[in-house]
Amino acid sequence: MSQSLQLKNAGLKSTLPRLKILDLFGSGLECHLSADDIYRKLLESGVDVGIATVYRVLTQFEQAGLLVKRHFEGDKSVFELNQGKHHDHIVCLQCGKVEEFYDEIIETRQKTIAAERGFSVNDHTLSIYADCLKADCPNKRQGIV
Amino acid sequence: MSQSLQLKNAGLKSTLPRLKILDLFGSGLECHLSADDIYRKLLESGVDVGIATVYRVLTQFEQAGLLVKRHFEGDKSVFELNQGKHHDHIVCLQCGKVEEFYDEIIETRQKTIAAERGFSVNDHTLSIYADCLKADCPNKRQGIV
DNA sequence: GTTGAGAATGATAATGATTATCATTACCAA
DNA sequence: TTGGTAATGATAATCATTATCATTCTCAAC
Structure with missing residues (x-):
């Protein structure tokens, strides 16, 4: 599905900031980005976006079910693509890498x-x-x- | 162990704010309080403390191993007595009650x-x-x- | 393709939690 | 009792996030 169609389905107009932000998550799964990460990446790639727009778009994407918000250790939240199925996370304290996993035993036990x-x-x-x-x-x- | 001795062991002078804050956690286990909770409770009970002191003391207590900091859903952190043994939490979305549990199966599985x-x-x-x-x-x- | 209404944006002010600053005050060893 | 030093509290500063509002952009209707 094209990105602008994805937006349309979510009831959101197809705008540059929205398309670019969707792009960042686009291909790579297991991609966990904070608002500030996104803001920086867009500025670096020459997209002149405001930080307020980044926060607004992330909230809209979350409400539309495109993204999920996570709170790892630390103060700021990160977002990832909504894959539709629940999973948990392993976060590397050395390099910050985040891996996802799902375990039926743990789910049931809870x-x-x-x-x-x-x-x-x-x-x-x-x-x-x-x-x-x-x-x-x-x-x-x-x-x- | 007396509270002022507890403080002394942690290398902290025995002061009124510290004693009163320790009091709040004192008896009841499964007591999870935010800095603001503590600030309010102290003012209510007539202890004229500053919010900066509350934050400072909580940080000191955490570093001294007396308290543990937790991040549940929402923005603010809460503190609980350090019971020395790891445990996880169930938080009621209705009333905010927090219960603690420990499960060997989940621990091992992780x-x-x-x-x-x-x-x-x-x-x-x-x-x-x-x-x-x-x-x-x-x-x-x-x-x- | 042009246009207009309404949505989206971005600069910036505001907020809420937390931390830093610094003059005043309290603790405690001598 | 007292002096030195740590602790306190009022307040400013910071950081992430949200609200405000004038300007700009999108898109459906012409």
């Missing part, structure tokens, strides 16, 4: 635990903060200290 | 998942957002709409 305590699960967030053991992990933190 | 993907787990946060089915849940949200 419902059981909640039920045992008299709760009906509505939603949940599970974030594992870990050290990425992969060779390509830049281990930025070590360099800074 | 380590497995991370290892399979080449990560070494450092920490994690799991928050289940649910509806509290208990009779004493005030169900505040329903009243607001």
Whole structure:
């Protein structure tokens, strides 16, 4: 589906800032960007957008179901493409890389635990903060200290 | 252990704001308070404290290992007594009540998942957002709409 | 293709949570 | 009791995010 059609379906006019922001998420899955990330990337690529527009568009995309907002450690929220299916996250404390996973055992267990305590699960967030053991992990933190 | 001794052990002078803040967490476990909650409670009980002091003391207590900081949904952080052992949370979306739990199956499963993907787990946060089915849940949200 | 109404944008002010500054005050060892 | 130093509290500053509003852009109707 073309991007401008995607926007139309969401009831949003096809404008440059919206198309460019959609572009950033476009191809790559597992892409987690903050408003500020997006603002910077657009300015770098020569798109003269305002930070207010970035926040507005992100909110609209979230409400339209195109994006999902996440809160990892730290102050700012990040957005990712809405893949329609729930998943949790592993965040590398060294390089910031985020990987997604889904585990039926954990999902089921949560419902059981909640039920045992008299709760009906509505939603949940599970974030594992870990050290990425992969060779390509830049281990930025070590360099800074 | 007396509270002023607790402070001394943490290398902190025994002052009125610190004692009063420790008091608020004191007896009740599963007590989750934001800086603003604490500020209000102290003013209500006649302790004339500044909001800056509340933030400072909370940070000191966290660094001293007396408290742990949590980020549930929403913007502000909450603090709870450091019980020394890891646990996760169920938050009632109706009344805001927070219950704590620990589940070995989920813990183990997380380590497995991370290892399979080449990560070494450092920490994690799991928050289940649910509806509290208990009779004493005030169900505040329903009243607001 | 032109046009006009209304939506979208961007500069900037405002907000809410949190942190930094700094003069005044309180704690505690001597 | 007192002096040095840490702690406090009023307030300014910061950071992420949201609201305001005049200007600009989109798109449907001509």
